[in-house]
Amino acid sequence: MLINFLLKLNDLDIEVLRYIISNVRRGKEYVLYRNIQSRTRAPQKKLDESLAKLTRLRILVRHPSNPEYYRPTFRGVNVYAIHVLIRKGVIKEILDKLGVGKESEVYLAKRENDEYAVVKFHRIGFTSFKRASIMRDYGIYFQRYGWIYKSIVSAEREYIALNELSKLDCLVPKPYGYAVNAVVTQYIEGVELYKIKDLESPTSVLMDILATIRTAYRDAGIVHGDLSEYNVMVSIDHTERGYIIDWPQWVYRDHESAEILLRRDVEYIVRYFRRRYNIKINFEVAYQYVTGVIDHFEKTS
Ligand SMILES: Nc1ncnc2c1ncn2[C@@H]1O[C@H](COP(=O)(O)OP(=O)(O)OP(=O)(O)O)[C@@H](O)[C@H]1O
Numbered sequence: 001m002l003i004n005f006l007l008k009l010n011d012l013d014i015e016v017l018r019y020i021i022s023n024v025r026r027g028k029e030y031v032l033y034r035n036i037q038s039r040t041r042a043p044q045k046k047l048d049e050s051l052a053k054l055t056r057l058r059i060l061v062r063h064p065s066n067p068e069y070y071r072p073t074f075r076g077v078n079v080y081a082i083h084v085l086i087r088k089g090v091i092k093e094i095l096d097k098l099g100v101g102k103e104s105e106v107y108l109a110k111r112e113n114d115e116y117a118v119v120k121f122h123r124i125g126f127t128s129f130k131r132a133s134i135m136r137d138y139g140i141y142f143q144r145y146g147w148i149y150k151s152i153v154s155a156e157r158e159y160i161a162l163n164e165l166s167k168l169d170c171l172v173p174k175p176y177g178y179a180v181n182a183v184v185t186q187y188i189e190g191v192e193l194y195k196i197k198d199l200e201s202p203t204s205v206l207m208d209i210l211a212t213i214r215t216a217y218r219d220a221g222i223v224h225g226d227l228s229e230y231n232v233m234v235s236i237d238h239t240e241r242g243y244i245i246d247w248p249q250w251v252y253r254d255h256e257s258a259e260i261l262l263r264r265d266v267e268y269i270v271r272y273f274r275r276r277y278n279i280k281i282n283f284e285v286a287y288q289y290v291t292g293v294i295d296h297f298e299k300t301s
């Protein structure tokens with residue numbers, strides 16, 4: 001458990017980690033021993049103990065050919081993010097792992113008021129191609145940055161979108177805060193749309209999703225860009241509501257790929273409800289609805 005790693009760290013360990021991660025944020029993957037020393041001003045013996053411990057816990061790793069250099073691991077970044085989130089009062093404690101996605105690890109957490117929350121640790125890696133459009137937008141230099149840097153950018157992006165959307169009438173998890181590569185949001189007690197065999201009111205869940213796409217597009221200028229039955233959570237407390245999750249790859253309405261992405265988002269959702277629930281909605285009509293050309297539409301059967 002991540003919290004067990006955090007509990008092993010003393011103030012100097014945290015200070016070392018904080019400094020190394022602040023360098024990653026500025027695009028420097030590895031940090032030189034001498035710089036850590038001059039920054040923390042710790043006695044050499046104490047600093048060596050700290051670095052040995054952080055390396056043993058695999059919170060830091062040394063450069064394979066130049067052991068004077070250190071960089072954080074994903075574990076290190078996650079542990080530091082929890083430290084910050086607790087210190088800032090965003091969460092009180094971190095609980096079980098809810099799941100591992102292609103580009104994240106998601107944990108349940110508790111807030112000060114005992115409400116549940118979700119902590120999503122972004123973890124961009126070799127296997128992820130879907131963020132290609134972000135990579136391009138950040139320019140060629142972005143390609144050179146490490147996976148941890150990209151994961152920090154990914155978390156910031158997701159937080160920005162959720163923050164904008166939750167001010168509007170959108171069904172998305174409400175964001176509570178973020179730190180480094182971790183975004184904390186409302187816990188949606190529910191089931192992913194693709195796992196549900198029989199919705200009681202599929203039409204209203206579909207309308208929830210289209211209404212959120214529409215408000216995001218028209219009022220915030222935001223296109224999700226990776227929408228499918230995998231990124232919709234259906235709340236199951238009393239009424240079924242469709243929440244759109246997983247926003248880091250969003251683009252603005254004026255982005256060169258926005259129209260293609262918006263069309264694809266709408267198409268995937270409309271197609272899913274057609275196949276699974278036999279709801280016959282014309283794609284072009286749904287697209288006109290989300291872009292605001294029309295304000296209401298009827299199902300075609
Ligand atoms: N706010 C939330 N409330 C409840 N569960 C959530 C929430 N956010 C994420 N989850 C759970 O975590 C899973 C992964 O989340 P998300 O889709 O945001 O990350 P991801 O890494 O992009 O996943 P993938 O790459 O598999 O699509 C979801 O399928 C869902 O089970």
Ligand SMILES: [Mg+2]
Pocket residue numbers: 101230231246
């Ligand atoms: Mg997802």
